[in-house]
Amino acid sequence: MKHIIKIKGEPIMSGVVGTNLVAQVGFIVKDIEAAKEKWAQFLGVEVPPTQPVGDYAVTGTVYKGQPAPEASCLMAFFDVGPGLQLELIQPNEAPSNYLNEKGEGIHHVAFQVKDSKEAIARCEAFGLSLEQHGVYGDGSGEYNYMNGEKDLKCIVELLESYKK
Numbered sequence: 001m002k003h004i005i006k007i008k009g010e011p012i013m014s015g016v017v018g019t020n021l022v023a024q025v026g027f028i029v030k031d032i033e034a035a036k037e038k039w040a041q042f043l044g045v046e047v048p049p050t051q052p053v054g055d056y057a058v059t060g061t062v063y064k065g066q067p068a069p070e071a072s073c074l075m076a077f078f079d080v081g082p083g084l085q086l087e088l089i090q091p092n093e094a095p096s097n098y099l100n101e102k103g104e105g106i107h108h109v110a111f112q113v114k115d116s117k118e119a120i121a122r123c124e125a126f127g128l129s130l131e132q133h134g135v136y137g138d139g140s141g142e143y144n145y146m147n148g149e150k151d152l153k154c155i156v157e158l159l160e161s162y163k164k
Helices: 030-044 098-102 115-126
Strands: 006-007 011-013 024-028 071-081 083-091 103-111 130-136 141-148 154-161
Touching: 024 098, 024 154, 030 071, 030 083, 115 130, 115 141, 115 154
Parallel strands: 024 083, 103 154
Antiparallel strands: 006 011, 024 103, 071 083, 130 141, 141 154
16 A cells, blocks of 8 residues: 655655655764675675765754764765665764764665755654754765654655756
8 A cells, every 4th residue: 555645735746755765774883994894795895995074164064953063974885786875884973972872773764855955844844853964075965864763763864966
């Protein structure tokens, strides 16, 4: 049975964020080097490079509505299918204490969206709240973490790549 989602009484045919195609699954880890070694062995692929999140002057990270220049992490990405990535994130715990509070494991399920503002509004109407926002370290797009832990049991990440 197909569920028709209604937001403010209007049917939404392509899911709350405008797509039902998962683009990425993210995991929080304590040791990114050890985690990416194990994932590479498990997947039978090369170990990807570790990359920093980027400079705050570009990322402009906002956490719970407040500028978060101290927020940082290391990341690694595995391409695991057409349009699907596995992301490993080793946070520095500033300003969030996510790793200490919840431990290692799944952090988010991400969707590529065409219009972040519209997708955020639809998520908020669905009951999710914007937890963190920032621009990719290279300035080519943005991410938005929507807190879906109550009903969806994880964060929903909205990814928007800017047109060049």
